[in-house]
Amino acid sequence: DQQVKQNSPSLSVQEGRISILNCDYTNSMFDYFLWYKKYPAEGPTFLISISSIKDKNEDGRFTVFLNKSAKHLSLHIVPSQPGDSAVYFCAASGVSSNTGKLIFGQGTTLQVKP
Amino acid sequence: KAGVTQTPRYLIKTRGQQVTLSCSPISGHRSVSWYQQTPGQGLQFLFEYFSETQRNKGNFPGRFSGRQFSNSRSEMNVSTLELGDSALYLCASSFDPAESPLHFGNGTRLTVT
Numbered sequence: 001d002q003q004v005k006q007n008s009p010s011l012s013v014q015e016g017r018i019s020i021l022n023c024d025y026t027n028s029m030f031d032y033f034l035w036y037k038k039y040p041a042e043g044p045t046f047l048i049s050i051s052s053i054k055d056k057n058e059d060g061r062f063t064v065f066l067n068k069s070a071k072h073l074s075l076h077i078v079p080s081q082p083g084d085s086a087v088y089f090c091a092a093s094g095v096s097s098n099t100g101k102l103i104f105g106q107g108t109t110l111q112v113k114p
Numbered sequence: 115k116a117g118v119t120q121t122p123r124y125l126i127k128t129r130g131q132q133v134t135l136s137c138s139p140i141s142g143h144r145s146v147s148w149y150q151q152t153p154g155q156g157l158q159f160l161f162e163y164f165s166e167t168q169r170n171k172g173n174f175p176g177r178f179s180g181r182q183f184s185n186s187r188s189e190m191n192v193s194t195l196e197l198g199d200s201a202l203y204l205c206a207s208s209f210d211p212a213e214s215p216l217h218f219g220n221g222t223r224l225t226v227t
Contacts (some may be wrong), residue, residue, distance in 0.1 A: 034215055042221075043220045044155070046215040046216070091157075100146075100162040100170070
């Protein structure tokens with residue numbers, strides 16, 4: 001049972017445009033969500049997070065939106081740059097359980113074309 | 115501040131052998147978690163240690179074990195290796211996962227032949 005799903009394995013956008021990566025979850029106990037970026041041969045790098053008490057969080061070019069009723073979150077990258085080309089993972093946890101256990105989606109490969 | 119350091123970066127082992135992987139967390143971080151990444155299963159949680167105690171465990175067989183030392187460094191051990199254990203093993207640290215995100219190392223690529 002996959003509790004966190006990223007239904008789009010890949011996404012291709014033009015440099016300067018918006019990239020929107022989507023993530024759905026099934027477990028209503030999740031209350032903390034994160035996005036990580038991963039380059040080949042490197043570990044995931046933390047990008048941005050959001051707790052369930054918010055519906056939006058911004059950090060520079062990155063914005064995460066959370067729709068709790070739909071159990072859906074999305075990551076917006078504006079404007080997209082070629083250096084953003086990587087695999088993006090959505091992750092969730094029950095932060096109230098105070099543990100380092102994250103449930104990851106399968107990832108979406110983003111390609112930003114110059 | 116140095117990041118999470120994992121050693122070795124690459125390992126080749128034979129079926130039936132055992133292996134130990136090492137992780138040095140970011141200075142001051144008390145929580146260390148281990149994840150396995152494979153093409154088919156994605157990133158899966160193995161276990162977490164906090165202040166030398168295993169706080170949570172994923173759905174992996176008992177062949178997978180770990181420990182954490184008083185300086186927060188952690189080791190992961192896999193005994194009786196199987197071909198399916200070939201994967202990228204990632205270590206992540208955090209001061210406190212309830213308050214801050216996990217920071218990952220670059221992983222150890224284990225190949226079992």
